[in-house]
Each structure stands twice: as C-alpha cells, then as structure tokens.
Amino acid sequence: MTIALFPGQGVQSAGMGNGLIDSAPDVFGTASDLLGVDIAELCTQGRAGSADLDSTRWAQPAVAVCGIAAFRVLSDRGDSFEAAAGHSVGEYAALVVSGALELSDALRLITVRAEATDAAGRAVPGGMAAVMRIDRAAVDRICTQQRVALAAENGPGQFVVSGPADRLKRAIEELAAAGAVSRRLDVSAPFHSPVMAPAAERLTEALDDVSFSAPRFDVWSPTTAAPVRTPDEIRAVLIDQLTSPVRWRETIEGLAERHGTVFHDIGPGKVVAGLTRRIVKEAEIRTLEDIFVRTSEGTE
DSSP, rough: EEEEEEEEEEOOTTTTTTTTTTTOOOHHHHHHHHHHHOHHHHHHEETTTTTETTTTTHHHHHHHHHHHHHHHHHHHOOEEEEEEEEEHHHHHHHHHHHHHSSSHHHHHHHHHHHHHHHHHHHHSEEEEEEEESSSSHHHHHHHHHHOEEEEEEETTTTEEEEEEEHHHHHHHHHHTTTTTEEEEOOOOOOOGGGHHHHHHHHOOOOOOOOOOOSOOOOOOOOEEEOOEEHHHHHHHHHHHHTTTTHHHHHHHHHHHHHHHHHEEEEESSSSHHHHHHHTTTOEEEEEGGTOOOOTTTTTT
C-alpha cells in the first residue's frame, strides 16, 4: 500500500495539467463550472481569461484540482492507498480523495481561503523565507525576538519563517548572522502566521455550511502531525492551518512509522517528493512523471 502526498501552493506551473485533463475530464469540468473559469486552460496555459496561475486566488484551487485528478487516474488504473497527507492547501485534496469532503465543497472552501488570505496579506504586507543550515532552537529564538512566525518545518534543518515585511527583513538578517542560509519565497503574503487570523475567521463562517464524513483511510494533518478522523477534528485543523506552522517533518515521520515508506507525490512538480526523501532516507517515492511524459514548455 502507498501513502498519497499532495503539494500546496508554489508548485504551480503552466502545463501542469498536461496528461490529466483527458483522463479526468469530470474533475476539471466540475471545477470550471463552480469557479467560473476554464480550469483546464488555466492548468495548461497558465492563464484563462482574467485568471492567472501566479495569483493566490487561482493557484490554490488549480493545484488542488490537479492533485485530485491525478489521484483519480491512479485509482482507476488500480493503485491503492492506505493514507494521505497534504502540504497546506494540499490538505483539501487529501480530504477529497479520502471521501471526507465533496469536491464541490472543497473548491468553495479553497476559494474563500484564497480570497481571505490574499486580503489579509494586503492588509498587512509581508512575506516568507526558506531557512536552511540552522537548528530549530536558533530559529525559534530569532522568530520570538523579531516577532515573526515559524511557518513550516519541512525537514531536518529546513524551515520557513513568515511575517510582516519589516520584521521578516530583520529576522532574515539575524538568521544570516547565526549562520543560516535564507531565501525569500515568491509568495504574496505571510501565510501560516498570526497575520492570517482574519482569514481564519472568514473560513470558520464558510465551514458552518459544509458537511464532512469520516475518511475512508487515514488522513494526516500537518497542523497536528496526526490523523484526523471526525468532522469536528477536520474543521478544527482547516481553521488552525491558516495561522499555525506546517509540521511536515513530524507528519512524514509519523506516516512512515504507521504506514510504511512507499509514498506517491500526487501533484505538479517534485517539491513534496524532495522534502519527503530528506526526512525518510529509505523511502520509495514516486511522482507523476512515473505516469505522464510532460512535453509542454514550462513543465518538467
């Protein structure tokens, strides 16, 4: 049995839908009808009308749709999965494929999430930075001193910090002085930080109108680094996810201990595969390139 992993925003690229659209037309059709934009065109060309794949508003649902469509293709060819996890917005894809959340509801929630996080980021401009070659204690200390958030622990010595622009700049300087290597991320807002509190409030309201089911297999939330099994647990992690760090290292370690070391990165690119390989050295990790040959410009 295999563990399904779904990436989040940041992996999107023009052409990421190649090989999927003809294989899972119902997924793209449903998404296009609900979102009012040609998702197939967006995922192949990078633009569809006024929708731009580089914007948070469209990147988040597009990445999730590609992951859900890919899972459908894998399942139809006979692949089976014992557990799943998703990085940030990828968690919605994991919930859909497990049967815990309907695709239509997931897309509506992702739309609210994307619009609300974008608005929160415009109200308090900031950003995120990847940080490497430093230990957790030093990152925690500098984050506390500069009042920025630890947004993710993606692997051994691999972190992401997030916060308002001025504080983030000082934190990057302090991290460099402590010996870290930092790189600003090309994102529009300080995600997974207290800046996203207004977005969490909006998402809470939207969740009141959504019904959840118990997942058919374990879905691990990187917010808690543990499985979520009840509707109340799912609602809680989706809300907390916006202001809490992504505990990816702990999540992958827990999945490997409980479910084994065969993973499938089910989404565009190889980011999740790379992170997971650094956490579990003996892992067998497959990507969509094992199935689809990507030939379009802008794809791998």
